[in-house]
Amino acid sequence: MREDKENLTPVVIVGLHTKESDEEFDHAMKELKSLCEACDLEVMSTLIQTLPHPDNSTWIGSGKAEELAMHVRGCDASYAVCLGNLLPAQMKNLQKIIDVPVWDRTNLILEIFSRRAHTREARLQVESAYLQYMLPRLTGMWQHLGRQSGGGGSRANKGIGEKQIELDRRQISHRITELRKELANIDRTRDVQRKGRERDGYPNVALVGYTNAGKSSLMNRLLDMGDPDAAKSAEKKVFEKNMLFATLDTSIRKIAICDRKPFLLSDTVGFIENIPHDLIKAFRSTLAEVRYADALLIVMDSSDPHHEMHRKVTEDTLRDLDAMGIPRIYVYNKADLRDRELNIKNEPGSDIIYISARTGYGIDVLLDRLQDIFLADSHMIDILIPYTSGNLLSLLHNGADIISEEHKENGTHVIARCPAAMADRIGSQLQDDQKMYMATGVKGGDDAQTL
Template identity: 70%
Template sequence: MPSGPEGSKLIPMENSGSENLIPAVLVGLRTYESDDEFGHALDELASLCEACELEVKDTVTQTLPHPETATWIGTGKAEELMYSVRATGAECAVCLGNLSPTQMKNLQKIIGVEVWDRTGLILEIFSRRARTREARLQVESAYLQYMMPRLTGMWQHLGRQGGGGGSRANKGIGEKQIELDRRQISRRIAELRKELSQIERTRDTQRRGRGRGGLSQVALVGYTNAGKSSLMNRLLSMSVSSSEKEEKKVFEKDMLFATLDTSIRKIAIPERRPFLLSDTVGFIENIPHDLIKAFRSTLAEVKYADVLLIVMDSSDPHHETHKKITEDTLRDLDCLVIPRIYVYNKADLRDENLTVRNIPGSGSVYISAKTGYGIGDLLDALSACFAAESRTIDVVIPYSMGDLINLIHTGAEVTSENFEADGVHISASAPRSLAEHVTSVLSPGM
């Protein structure tokens, strides 16, 4: 089992050399999936292992109509797995699926090494990548919820984390100890929720106060590794006035869940309307529900966006499935009504690259964040979206509200401006969010 947000006993710390990789065996249980689906899911699990510094030494698979209640795979297969573990020197087995606490415990007993399931692995990756306080709290909350039903027989581990105050000598305390741990965990979860909602409230207030500097907000969303951060960096490199452009760049890497924390950057490209762009955590199939719940506040940037850029790796044969998973996740986040542009990235890797032509107004754009192909078309599509989303504002702003006047000049297209005795009479075409902000400042309580 992963040992949670404070770091794992199994997993070496980041940036450790490849010699520190932990040997692991993959275990795939196939029930109804096609060859292709099953193969793809196993490949993805191997990539998750890589992101967690595990080295896959062997893969054991089985086809069953449904998982075995006691051991997930059949007992014969579990023995085969045990032999594979011994032969390869694996220190853990990573299962494709989500196991019940009992299945995990039983399988562990048979094979003699730790058993991880997919959710546990994803949580471990998240716990290692989380940088900001908010992301750390979110991961800890998701992790504790995952651990809660899995406590049986694992209380020593929590003792080491300071949760139970136990040591090996306490082992005999058994159920009482588990009960104690449960209560402590529940308390901790409640504390985390409180702290997270405090952070969320502060951010909400800041967001309203800033009015986002009058700029439209665009959010990058999509499957992990699609190229969201690379697109952000590409747009940043075209942006003006960044003496510290390099510092503004976000982390991009060929690795699942390279990004966890949300970054917001101003993109100001000559001749284009400036906007704010947010880059955030990628999605994955069967993303653990607790994790989505825990990441709601991080994903708030997506929720309040004016336009979503749904980024896909168009060279991946499964990109349409990834698109569907992204849309399902957006539905869970109540973000379905936000205007969107489908961005088919990595066009440079497609065989028919040269024949791909973008059709204005189609809502889809082929691009390459790497070569810059199609970026102009993407910016045109964005401009069209901004125009369609614009609202006309006709307001009188008292001279005492200089900040608001500046905000309108930054984010809107001012069509007329007259300086009268009661204030500045302004007509402008503004992004929806700015128009709403101006209304709420001028008529508080409306």
């Protein structure tokens, strides 16, 4: 329950129950309430209509629309928020009857995103998605101006309202083009930054999953484990909250836990059922970290009865993002909230792991599994690092398994197993005769050997 109620905007929520089961419908209505909460809206009243399919004209039918108008007046609501996505005409007609703006679910999600977007990139992405949503919905916005001249199809004969719509449409299309260009620029910067990180050679892991599953909490738990210095770890922490879409911007942190290979972890925006397509499209570049990851942690709230549906939504979204073929670990979080926690046993080597970001349960098993994935993707190298390239040696000390290390006359002879990206980086900085053996197949020198 929120305490700062005076800052909340009163709304009525409307559900249209068609073909889905009662259970699915109730769940979707509950989720709509949580979305309203995340948008600082207070649900004053709920109206439900059951129909075999949505009414073409008013979505819920004209009788129910009149009832909705009474609810709206009764609680002085500022908006009616509808479960589902309304066609522009349905929205316009319903709006006319109830006399306050109608928001559909997409509109509500866009509104949350626009309030929560902090970085320049996220702001531009949300603006772009918002304008694309608005474009087909302009009709009706200028209706109050009416048709001031009648008949004919020529532009000169159009009413002020229609002219204004055309003008708006052109301006909006123009702004969308501008936004696309700006986003493409940011995209290029992001590529350069990613290449910079790749040069360090650490494996990349991405947290993905339904909103509120505990992705940010897991990241914070791992940061705590990596940095016992509480103040330092607090500085790096990401925002976590019991609220839908708490995270919008991508954060990347290095996780370096003693005795384990360090890796980079990214935390990004959560997914939701029926996520507006334009929004996913707009967030494609933010979600790029997911496409380039070496491993994905699919995080679920295992205490939520709908967590399997959440897994499916996540997997479908990953398919939309072309993030297939990346090793996955299914992380069933919030195990502490399940009565059976004591009976949940994690099988070593399994890709299904129960954890609790809150209590720390199962985190070691998760880290073991991640290290297995890194190892499977690692390369053996047998190299001679010149004394002038000390940075390469410290890179190996940081992120590789050193099998042997011997100081020779012209450099340090190292045999090690390291992440593929690190082997690539080192390989690119050495001369051929300094690479005795690289699993990438690069061989040279007299003492070349097969490991």
